[in-house]
Amino acid sequence: MTNIDPTPHTSTVIDGLSTGTGKTVIHDSVVSKIAGIAAREVTGVYALGGGAARALGAIRNAISSTDLSQGVSVEVGETQVAVDISLVAEYPIELQKVADDVRFAVITAIETLVGMQVTEVNITINDVHMASDDDDTDPAEARVQ
Secondary structure: OOOOOOOOOOOOOOOOEOOOOOEEOHHHHHHHHHHHHHHHHOOOEEOOOOHHHHHHHHHHHHHOOOOOOOEEEEEEEEOOEEEEEEEEEEEOOHHHHHHHHHHHHHHHHHHHHHHEEEEEEEEEEEEEEEEEHHHHOOOOHHHOO
């Protein structure tokens, strides 16, 4: 009869490397999704992705299939990850503050939830969104009514 050690083992190895109790594999898409969720939660981020990615995302949203990793690209190694994010920032929030806050949120989320070291988070701000961009009403039509 084999004695089973009831002590929990807290060490996990990522990318298929074995431990004494098994292995853990975390796919790149999971890391991308975690980074995307963390970035979207930052004040000043209107959307992730460039123009084409946002248009495709709008179609996905219309059919209720949101891509949480849109605008996020990751390179995952055995113990480290590098992240590239493209986003649209809200006006008039300082762009460098938005970038710094996104970088901090993504690093914190990946290191906490995935357990990997983040070597870099590169951020590209593609556009600035103004609340008036959402207004579909033509100002000339509004005055006529």
